[in-house]
Amino acid sequence: MGRRGYTLIEALVSIVLLGIGITGVSIALGAMAKNSARIQQSAQIQRLATMKLAELAATGGAQNGNASGDFTEQDLPNVRWELATQPSGTQDLLVLTLSVTDTNQPDATFEVSTLQYQLPEEAATP
Numbered sequence: 001m002g003r004r005g006y007t008l009i010e011a012l013v014s015i016v017l018l019g020i021g022i023t024g025v026s027i028a029l030g031a032m033a034k035n036s037a038r039i040q041q042s043a044q045i046q047r048l049a050t051m052k053l054a055e056l057a058a059t060g061g062a063q064n065g066n067a068s069g070d071f072t073e074q075d076l077p078n079v080r081w082e083l084a085t086q087p088s089g090t091q092d093l094l095v096l097t098l099s100v101t102d103t104n105q106p107d108a109t110f111e112v113s114t115l116q117y118q119l120p121e122e123a124a125t126p
Contacts, residue, residue, distance in 0.1 A: 083097070
């Protein structure tokens, strides 16, 4: 005669294996959510850096040399920026380098650079 059904031990082993599988899936989903949040924050910092560098270059804020500030106006006071201005080695060209850092996560730093033409001293005065 064949047996019917499962024994208690078989049922317990199945439940334990199912629990281990569900735990593994939930850990993987948590890690994916954390990575997704980090990627979104990194993209936001990149957008802020590009936007601020374009603003400083367009308004002449980079002509004054080094500068720094934060993004309080975007409701992000914990995100800070620093502008470094240095000669490029080519006459009348400056290298503008903007670093943006989230003070809550110092490893989340983004740096963007561009060149800016600087009027020669004699051409700047009428």
